[in-house]
Amino acid sequence: MTIIEYHRPQTVDEALALLARGQPASLxxxxxxxxxxxxxxxxxLIDLQALGxxxxxxxxxxxxxxxxxxxxxxxxxxVPEALQEVIRLEATHNLRQVATAAGTLVAASGRSPFATxxxxxxxxxxxxxxxxxxxxxxxxxxxxxxxRGRLITQVNIPLNARMAYDYVARTPxxxxxxxxxxxxxxxxxxxxxxxGFGRAPTLAFDGAGTDGVEAAARSAYxxxxxxxxxxxxREDIAGVLAARCVGSLxxxx
Numbered sequence: 001m002t003i004i005e006y007h008r009p010q011t012v013d014e015a016l017a018l019l020a021r022g023q024p025a026s027l028x029x030x031x032x033x034x035x036x037x038x039x040x041x042x043x044x045l046i047d048l049q050a051l052g053x054x055x056x057x058x059x060x061x062x063x064x065x066x067x068x069x070x071x072x073x074x075x076x077x078x079v080p081e082a083l084q085e086v087i088r089l090e091a092t093h094n095l096r097q098v099a100t101a102a103g104t105l106v107a108a109s110g111r112s113p114f115a116t117x118x119x120x121x122x123x124x125x126x127x128x129x130x131x132x133x134x135x136x137x138x139x140x141x142x143x144x145x146x147x148r149g150r151l152i153t154q155v156n157i158p159l160n161a162r163m164a165y166d167y168v169a170r171t172p173x174x175x176x177x178x179x180x181x182x183x184x185x186x187x188x189x190x191x192x193x194x195x196g197f198g199r200a201p202t203l204a205f206d207g208a209g210t211d212g213v214e215a216a217a218r219s220a221y222x223x224x225x226x227x228x229x230x231x232x233x234r235e236d237i238a239g240v241l242a243a244r245c246v247g248s249l250x251x252x253x
Contacts, residue, residue: 005044011051012153016129018046020149028151030068030103053153061160067102067152071114074101082163083117086181089167090114102152105136106143109199111175115140116195117165118157119203120181126154140200161185164245167196168237177229178237180204180217182245192217192242197224197234204238210246217242 004024009015019026026044053068056077065074075087075096090113091099102125108115115136123136128151139146167179178196192205192213204220205213218239225231 002042003045004042006047007044008047008050012128012151015046015048015051016149016151018044019151020129026149030100048151058159061158063157063159065101065155065157067100067154069101070097071099071101071104072096080159080163082165083121083157086113086117086165089176101155105140105155106147106152108140108201110195110197110201111179112195112201113165113167113176113179113181116179116193116201117163117181118155119193119201120183120191121157121161121163122183122191122206124156125152126156127152137203158183158185162249164248166241166244168241178221178234178241180238180241180245182213182242182249184246184249190246192246194220194238194242196228197221197226204242210250213246214239214243 007018009018015028019028024044025041026046029045029047048068051068053066055066056069056073057064063079071087071091075084087096090104104112104114105118119136119140125134125136125139127134127147134146161183163181163183165179165181167176169176176196178194180192180194182190182192184190188208190205190207190210190213191203193201194204194217195201202220205216218235221231221234221238223231224234
């Protein structure tokens with residue numbers, strides 16, 4: 001990667017104007033922990049530090065997380081305990097100091113605990129210009145196309161949903177081979193997301209109640225084989241973890 005320009009705009013409008021240019025290729029710079037993995041072409045980097053996107057606000061049943069909020073700030077804030085565990089598993093202490101909420105989601109692979117948990121929570125992102133509200137599940141498969149020339153400013157997660165997370169990894173410090181996150185709402189809605197495989201986490205279940213969760217998780221990972229684990233192994237473990245997460249939420253409730 002060759003950086004040929006660096007800009008630090010003072011307003012969101014300035015940042016959008018720079019990102020919208022056809023040439024040179026321009027990318028937003030958040031924490032910078034994954035920028036070297038995005039492209040091999042010469043780049044202009046648009047530093048977002050001066051835009052005031054680093055605030056966490058509670059608004060009713062929604063937690064509004066500025067795109068530039070670091071994972072460590074989230075961990076130190078009032079996020080639910082289950083999400084705190086996920087953040088610790090996502091990155092080491094040093095990386096959490098610089099990795100941002102939005103940047104982590106944009107760079108996430110299928111093995112990201114944070115992206116898996118936020119997919120289960122049905123996180124919604126505010127994307128400019130527009131503005132447009134995009135569900136994380138709609139964004140993840142099409143990040144390059146939907147974010148070209150655009151800017152994530154906020155990540156919203158519900159505060160009235162309870163979440164559970166479980167995983168299997170080679171060591172406690174490794175990223176998961178299989179992980180599951182389940183979220184339930186007072187209405188009875190349940191969502192289950194799976195991680196540990198592929199380019200992005202997978203939504204395995206979204207419905208009323210919990211009937212069929214284990215079967216849905218097994219089906220979602222029935223072809224999820226790679227160098228880390230066979231599809232048969234992931235299929236079995238996905239069902240076990242999904243059922244365990246949902247069961248723990250029922251006990252808590």
